Every structure is written in C-alpha cells, then in structure tokens.
Amino acid sequence: MKRREFLQDLSALGASTLLPCHVYAGTAQPISQARQTPEEGARPVGIGVIAIGRIGGEILSALAGNLLYLRRSIAIDTDPVALLRVVADEKLMFCPGCLHTASQFSKGFRGDFAELLEGIDIAFIVAGIGGGIDINLLSAIADVLREKSISTIAAVIPSRGIEDGYRQGVAHDDIHALKDVANAVFPLAIAFHQSTTSLPSALNQAINTFEHLYHGVTKPVFGPGLVTLDVEDVVSTLSQDGASAIGFGLASGENAESAMLAAIKHPLLGRGRLFSASTVFFHLEGHTDILKFKTISKVIDMVRGATDEHYDSMLIFGATENNALFCDYRVTILASGIHMR
Known part of the structure; x- marks a missing residue:
C-alpha cells in the first residue's frame, strides 16, 4: 500500500x-506492499548473522532454525572447541595476535570472511563484550564489512565481572570497535554483571531479546501485512x-x-x-x-x-x-x- x-x-x-x-x-x-519475491531482475535482500565468541555462538545456536529470512549464519571464535559446538552455516577460526605476526594469516582471514559475506546486504552481529574478544578480530570484521558496504546492526551482551574497572575498559573498546562499523549497537541484557543476575537467566534474556531485534527489523520487510518497509530505510533510520x-x-x-x-x-x-x-x-x-x-x-x-x-x-x-x-x-x-x- x-x-x-x-x-x-x-x-x-x-x-x-x-x-x-x-x-x-x-x-x-x-x-x-509486502514483497514476498523480489522485483523482476532484482536480487532478493540477503540477511546474515555473524556470531562472535562463545556468547555470540550460544545465542546463534539457541535460535538455529528460528530466524526467518536468514541467508547465512557465520560463527567466528578463537576457541576451536567452542566453535565446534556452534550451530552455524559457516565457521571461521581466528588466531589471536596473528594479525601482527603473520600478514599472510591476516589476508587469509579477511579474504575468507569477505567470501562468506557474498550476497549479504544486512548483517546482524551478536557478541559478548568485555570478556576477552580480541580487539583485532573486531577491527578485522569491521574493516571487511565497511569495505563491502554492508549495513550492520550489532547486539551485545556484557560478560560476567564487567563491574571490574579493567573489564569496563575492555567493554568500552569493544563497543567502540563495533560502533565504528555498525549502524546501531543494542544491549541484549540488563546488568549481566550483577550478582542477582545468573548466567542462564542473562543468556536466556539475551537470546529472547536478539530474536525480537532480528524479527523486528526483518518481518516488516518480508512479512505480509498492512504496512511494510524497505530494510535499508529501517537500518538508515537507526543510524x-x-x-x-x-x-x-x-x-x-x-x-x-x-x-x-x-x-x-x-x-x-x-x-x-x-x-x-x-x-x-x-x-x-x-x-x-x-x-x-x-x-x-x-x-x-x-x-x-x-x-x-x-x-x-x-x-x-x-x-x-x-x-x-x-x-x-x-x-x-x-x-x-x-x-x-
């Protein structure tokens, strides 16, 4: 309409x-009106989810099969055991510090990641912050997303113990790196670090919130309804x-x-x-x-x-x-x- x-x-x-x-x-x-199929000659909008680290992987795995309109999910971690457990279409291993010690690895990771982003127009990043995610990994991800002009929405959950001054500084750096590329960064849980908030409770809250965030953006674009939108309009509105x-x-x-x-x-x-x-x-x-x-x-x-x-x-x-x-x-x-x- x-x-x-x-x-x-x-x-x-x-x-x-x-x-x-x-x-x-x-x-x-x-x-x-809602467009269930792309206009003639046009490529359908590609939606991707990028899960970073253990927390991001757990959220993605919990929602496997429930994220409508998803073209590709990508899990990235520095821990091979944690990465093995994640339910995702594609998985990438990142070596901490390798960006400084081996330029060939840097090119390899960026190239592999860029290849996995083919056909993706809008990316949702989900990650824990303040819990040891390599800042070089976030920077590399941001660089590739920026180079490919992919609109990005980030969703973050603070790690336990973030009330510690050091972890607060790390979380600030993580958010800054994400804001460098993301159109918007949304917290997924309340006071994850507080003693009154258990790990399972905070994680379940984050899973539920990310599902609402994802479908809140995608359903007005792809779903049947009275008022539907263009996904780029939604993302640019949040910028x-x-x-x-x-x-x-x-x-x-x-x-x-x-x-x-x-x-x-x-x-x-x-x-x-x-x-x-x-x-x-x-x-x-x-x-x-x-x-x-x-x-x-x-x-x-x-x-x-x-x-x-x-x-x-x-x-x-x-x-x-x-x-x-x-x-x-x-x-x-x-x-x-x-x-x-």
Missing part, C-alpha cells in the same frame, strides 16, 4: 493527528549518534495498547530513553482478524506521546500479520540517537 493511500485510510478513520512527527515528513520512500535501546511487549485480547505499554516500559528501554531518542522505529504484529488501521493509529499515538515533542523525533513503523503468535499482539520498539539528559 502506498503511503498516500495509507494516510487517506487513516484519515477516514479519524486519525488526522497521526503523523506530525513524520514518517518521514515528505522525505521518505513510499510505504509499499543516529548516541545510544540505542530495544523494548518489546506482548498482549492478548483486542488490546494492542497493552503490548505497546509493555514495550515502552521494558527494562532495556524505559520512558527515559524513549523520551530522549531522536529516532523511534516500532513493529506491530497481530492476528489477521484484529490487525486494523485503527489499531495502528492508537499505538502510534502512544509512541508519540512518549517522545519529546520539542526534539522532533522521527517515527517509522511496520505492521505485519502473524497468526502463529501464541498471544494476539507483539510489539518491538527500537530507539536510536538516545542522549539521556
């Missing part, structure tokens, strides 16, 4: 105040200075507002971060018989009410049908350009 037709339908429903914070105030690409955060919520019954409220209040997001975000993207999933334009209008008004009207926040959204949901509605919010005041 074209954006103009969509707005006319919303207007007919009495939603005249729907989009003053633009989607995109006349500058966006038109919102088009803002400042921090990024994700929130998600579920609700049953014809009450999408409850799912949106749960997403806004999610511990990884919260009203404070959402209020200070320069860009907000959200994805609403619902059963076919209850996902209506009027519902979309209501949840957009909720998001607009939670953002700073003086900050001119940009809002972009997708709404897709999913009859396989165990609940009636699921909402994922991605906020970027966060500057907490």
